[in-house]
Amino acid sequence: MKRLISIMLAGVLVASVCSVTAFAENAHEFQAYEQEFLDYLEENGDYPENFDYGYRYTICYSHFENVADVTPTWVLIYAHTNIFDGSSYGVFDEYVLSSGSGMPYDLGYYFYDVLEDKFYQFHEAWENGLVDMEELLGVNSVDISILGDIDRNKELSIMDATEIQRGLAGITEFQEDYFFRFSSSEYGGEVSHIADIDRDGSVSIFDATAIQRKLAKK
DSSP: OOOOOOOOOHHHHHHHHHHHHHHHHHHSEEEEEETHHHHHHHHTTTTSSSSTOOEEEEEEEEEOOSSSSOOOSEEEEEEEOOSSSSSOOOOOOOOEEEEEEEOOTTTEEEEEEETTTTTEEEHHHHHTTTTOOHHHHHHHTOOOEEETTTTOOOSSOOOOOOOHHHHTTTSSSOOOOOHHEEHHHHHHEOSSSSOTTOOSSOOOOOHHHHHHHHHHHH
């Protein structure tokens, strides 16, 4: 009898959880391409458990092949669930893509090919040559930095090399980069500082030289 009651209570509890989740989903106001995104997550076992707690979805950028086009060729989606407090980043050649929230997804950024109806995690889109980082660099809603860009003005210049030299010489105070100190690398290896352009784990005169050489090749 007790076992029967336990089974009945368990069934009621499961039904209650399902009904709460369903209610939250029904109350959720879906945005463009969000249902397609959730279908993709469900296929990969990452479907959000509760829409009322922590789940966020937004389109950071839409790429249009032609000015007159109504439908974008692809969009960059940012979605996350607050499963822990912390920051993460990925290093894509000389670019750093940062994310400020914990999530079960790769950096929280997803590339959606609208025409092909296909999703890619950001690093997959990068490896397939689908992402132009220069195009995304000017988008305010996408947190991209350039390695060596110590003043973080989205442009690598001789001033960055000079600032590194002055800091190493003690002429100016060299600021510690707390973001990389307290963040985890999700792709492309670890860096210690935005000025660590050669990615050897420390900031040195070699980083200033690397910037000068890179600028000389332009």
